[in-house]
Amino acid sequence: MTKVSSSFIFIFTTVSLSLPVVAADLVPPLAGGVYEDVYLHNPPHTAGYVQGSYAGLVDAPYGATGDDWTVKGSINFNPERYVNLQADLGNSWKSSGALDAQVLSWAVHGYYRDRDFALGAFFQDANLHAGALGYLGDKNVRDYLGGLEGAYFLPNNTFYARVGYGKVEWSDYSPDHLMGVVGFRHYFTDNVRFDVEGDFNHLSYESAEADVRSVIVTGNYRPWAKPVTFFAGYRFDDADASISDYSFGLGGTGTVFGGVRLSFGSDSIKDEERSGPMWNVGL
Numbered sequence: 001m002t003k004v005s006s007s008f009i010f011i012f013t014t015v016s017l018s019l020p021v022v023a024a025d026l027v028p029p030l031a032g033g034v035y036e037d038v039y040l041h042n043p044p045h046t047a048g049y050v051q052g053s054y055a056g057l058v059d060a061p062y063g064a065t066g067d068d069w070t071v072k073g074s075i076n077f078n079p080e081r082y083v084n085l086q087a088d089l090g091n092s093w094k095s096s097g098a099l100d101a102q103v104l105s106w107a108v109h110g111y112y113r114d115r116d117f118a119l120g121a122f123f124q125d126a127n128l129h130a131g132a133l134g135y136l137g138d139k140n141v142r143d144y145l146g147g148l149e150g151a152y153f154l155p156n157n158t159f160y161a162r163v164g165y166g167k168v169e170w171s172d173y174s175p176d177h178l179m180g181v182v183g184f185r186h187y188f189t190d191n192v193r194f195d196v197e198g199d200f201n202h203l204s205y206e207s208a209e210a211d212v213r214s215v216i217v218t219g220n221y222r223p224w225a226k227p228v229t230f231f232a233g234y235r236f237d238d239a240d241a242s243i244s245d246y247s248f249g250l251g252g253t254g255t256v257f258g259g260v261r262l263s264f265g266s267d268s269i270k271d272e273e274r275s276g277p278m279w280n281v282g283l
Contacts, residue, residue, distance in 0.1 A: 040274075041078065043079060043083075044077070044080075046076070047277065048073065048075035048265060050262050051261035053258065053260075054067070056255065057254070058256050059254030060253045061253070066094065068094045070090060070093075072088070075277065076277040083112065084110070084111050084118075084278070086109040088109075088279075090104075091105070100132075102129050102130075104127050105281075107124035108123055108124075109121070111278070115274075116153055117153060118149075118150060119149075121148055122148075122162070123144070123145075123146040124145060125142070128142075137172070138171040143169075144166045145165055145166020145167070145177055145179060146165070146166060147163050147179070149161065149163075150162075156188075158273060162279075166179075176204050176205070179200070180200045181197060181198070181199050185273070187269070190269060191223070191269050192220070192222075195217065195233075199216070200214075211241075213238050214235060216233060216235045217235075218232070227262060228261070228262055229261040231258065232257065232259075233257055233258070234257075235254070239251065239252075
């Protein structure tokens with residue numbers, strides 16, 4: 001295996017399994033009951049949240065252990081009816097054995113949203129800093145991409161999808177990054193929601209390619225009339241790679257996570273999704 005190829009695989013697994021890993025979702029309660037038909041707030045309207053979370057490895061190759069502490073914020077501005085702008089910012093601190101890394105991430109979204117669906121575009125950028133990478137050439141990795149995203153709303157369900165393309169920049173290498181997401185959110189009540197999401201990431205550079213497939217399940221609960229949401233879940237990542245005609249698996253990784261979100265400008269988890277920050281990009 002060449003130095004270029006081995007370095008690419010190392011940096012890919014670092015980016016794919018150490019960059020945005022925790023996926024939670026959206027928050028708040030509506031005065032009423034079950035499956036409330038939320039209304040569109042009169043513009044201009046601003047809503048958002050700040051959250052903190054922890055994730056820990058529970059099933060990883062060779063018995064590896066790891067921790068991830070993340071702080072994230074999101075705000076959505078609705079200047080005109082159906083017109084929405086969302087911005088996200090997150091910072092996480094990751095450790096596994098003697099390896100430590102910090103990831104600063106941000107994203108912007110511009111989209112149309114009404115009672116039935118949402119459709120728009122996004123750009124996201126994640127920057128990882130890990131001292132151990134300096135032994136291979138550069139301590140910093142940048143992963144950025146843009147694309148399209150859409151969602152379809154039913155009274156107690158939301159279906160959504162995102163697709164994007166971008167680059168990973170590390171040292172002298174710049175692999176292509178193709179990303180796809182499909183998800184489903186089910187509301188048992190306006191403040192109790194269950195999420196299932198499937199993610200796919202494909203990186204390629206010269207004769208080397210690598211894939212990471214992920215499944216995330218999340219439960220969200222917000223006490224009635226409180227601007228606080230509790231969430232917890234499980235994420236499974238499976239990775240494999242190939243160099244020329246040689247293929248090998250990188251193994252599966254299981255992660256449990258949980259956290260607390262503080263919201264403003266919304267009355268329920270469902271109200272926040274339909275009238276506040278709609279998109280969760282796993283920052």
